[in-house]
Amino acid sequence: MNIAFVGSPQISAKILEELHKDGFNIPLVISQPDRRKKRGQSVDLSEVSTMARNLGLNTLKPLDLNDSAFRKKVEAIDIDFLVVSAYGKILPGWMLNVAHKMCINIHYSLLPKYRGASPIQTSLINGDSETGISFIKMNEKMDEGDLIKTLVLDIKKTDDKISLENRLSTLAANNIAGVLNSVNINSFNLNKQNHKDASYCIKVNKSDGRIDFGDSSNNIINKFRAYKGWPDSYFLYKDTVIKIHEMHELKDAESGISGEIINFDSNGIVVKTSDTAIVITHLQFPNKKIISAQDANNSYSDFFLKS
Numbered sequence: 001m002n003i004a005f006v007g008s009p010q011i012s013a014k015i016l017e018e019l020h021k022d023g024f025n026i027p028l029v030i031s032q033p034d035r036r037k038k039r040g041q042s043v044d045l046s047e048v049s050t051m052a053r054n055l056g057l058n059t060l061k062p063l064d065l066n067d068s069a070f071r072k073k074v075e076a077i078d079i080d081f082l083v084v085s086a087y088g089k090i091l092p093g094w095m096l097n098v099a100h101k102m103c104i105n106i107h108y109s110l111l112p113k114y115r116g117a118s119p120i121q122t123s124l125i126n127g128d129s130e131t132g133i134s135f136i137k138m139n140e141k142m143d144e145g146d147l148i149k150t151l152v153l154d155i156k157k158t159d160d161k162i163s164l165e166n167r168l169s170t171l172a173a174n175n176i177a178g179v180l181n182s183v184n185i186n187s188f189n190l191n192k193q194n195h196k197d198a199s200y201c202i203k204v205n206k207s208d209g210r211i212d213f214g215d216s217s218n219n220i221i222n223k224f225r226a227y228k229g230w231p232d233s234y235f236l237y238k239d240t241v242i243k244i245h246e247m248h249e250l251k252d253a254e255s256g257i258s259g260e261i262i263n264f265d266s267n268g269i270v271v272k273t274s275d276t277a278i279v280i281t282h283l284q285f286p287n288k289k290i291i292s293a294q295d296a297n298n299s300y301s302d303f304f305l306k307s
Contacts, residue, residue, distance in 0.1 A: 001184060004028040004079045004099070005048075011169040012085035013051040015106065018173035019083070020055050024180070027077050029059040032088055065092050074098055081180055084138065085172070093140050102183055103138040106176070108168050110134060110150055112198035115143035120165055122201035123155060124226035127218070130154050131164070133172050135179045137190060144198075146190035149179055160228035206231040213259040217249045217276045235271075238303070245290050246282035253277030264304050266294040 003024045005016050008031050020026060029052040034043040045053070052059040062070040075098060082103040084091065096103045109119035111134040123131040132152040136145035151171055155164060182188040209231035211220055224233045224247055233244045256262040256272035263270040268279035284290045291299070 001025065001180065002027055002078050002080045003180070004030065004074070004077065004082045005052075005085075006030040006082060006087045006091070007048045007085040008032040008046040008088050009086050010047040011108070011165050011172075012087075013047040014169040015083075015085050015173045015176055016048055016051050016057075017055070019176060020057070022177045024177070026055075026057050028074065028079065029057045030074075030087070031059060031061050033061045033063055065089065065095065080184070082138075083176065083180075090142060091138070096138055096140065104148065104179065104183070105136050105138045105143070105145065106172050107134045107136060107143055108132075108165075108172075110152065111136065111143060111147065112193040112195060114201045115198055116201040117203040118201045120168065121161055121204055121226040124159070124161060124164065125219075125222050127222050128155055131168070133168060133175070135175075144193060144195065146192055148183065148188055148190060149175070151175060160225040162229045204231065209233050211235045211244065213271050213273050213278070215274060217251075217273045217278055220273060220278055221247065221249060241286055243284040243290075244280050244282075245284060247278050247280050250277040250279050261304055264293075264297060264301065266297045268293040269296065269304060 001024055003019055003026050005019065005026055005028070007013070007016065016029065029048065031046045031048040031052070034045050034049065036043050049059055049061060060070060060073060064070070071094060074095070079099045080101045082095065082099040083106070084103065085106040086108070107119065108131070109123065110132040114122050120131070130152055132150055134150050135148040136143070137148060139145045153167060153171055204227070209227045211223065211233050213220070213235070224244065227233050234241050235244065250270060253270065253272060253276050254262045258272055258274050260272045261269060262272050262277065268281045269283070271278050271280065281293045282290055283293070283296060
């Protein structure tokens with residue numbers, strides 16, 4: 001069984017590794033192009049590209065999926081299944097016809113809920129108690145293909161984007177072989193999505209990480225969980241961007257105006273929200289290391305407390 005794998009981030013790299021461990025022949029991996037770092041001449045590879053290199057797999061990283069030379073290379077390879085996981089671009093129609101058996105997309109929500117680019121973040125922002133994985137037969141419309149299999153996963157209150165992504169990746173990696181084998185022997189059923197129930201999520205931008213303390217504490221914490229890792233959460237204070245690395249809610253807070261620092265000691269920076277307060281316990285100034293509230297209290301108390 002020949003598998004062409006299409007993906008980019010860490011959540012996909014784990015699946016590629018598992019397919020390789022399970023003995024599938026992987027003649028082709030497709031990932032996002034390498035990105036040159038701002039400083040120096042080194043480049044950043046996607047996590048899938050790095051995994052493919054470590055496994056010795058043939059990898060293509062096209063700038064344009066409709067490039068004729070790229071298409072010729074792909075169509076020259078004997079492919080039974082095209083497996084897609086968080087590649088980052090919509091595949092053109094011709095790519096959906098290269099597999100003899102099926103093109104399968106692994107989507108990280110319970111479709112038709114959260115079609116689009118950020119289902120994991122959106123489930124956390126909305127405070128959902130569960131999410132899951134949908135294995136779908138791809139068509140030319142975004143995340144609208146028929147369902148091959150769905151798997152439900154609970155969302156823990158302690159989950160953030162990084163931990164939930166890891167759990168979903170493990171779930172997908174543990175089940176992709178079974179999905180491929182069932183389709184290969186035609187032992188599966190396709191279920192159409194109820195398009196009337198569809199909801200959508202959009203690509204996350206760096207600016208989305210900015211915290212508005214005029215919001216409720218619950219919404220702020222959900223946003224913090226959703227953007228852990230990237231773009232991370234931050235607030236603007238005295239024209240300085242300060243990243244938040246750890247926070248929690250303080251329900252019995254003093255009265256004050258939303259956004260006001262109502263207390264600051266070694267236990268944390270207490271900021272009033274629309275309903276309660278947020279305690280920031282670990283933070284980071286631009287081009288500085290992450291520090292605890294205790295360190296911040298020693299070094300930055302004047303910055304936060306003096307007008």
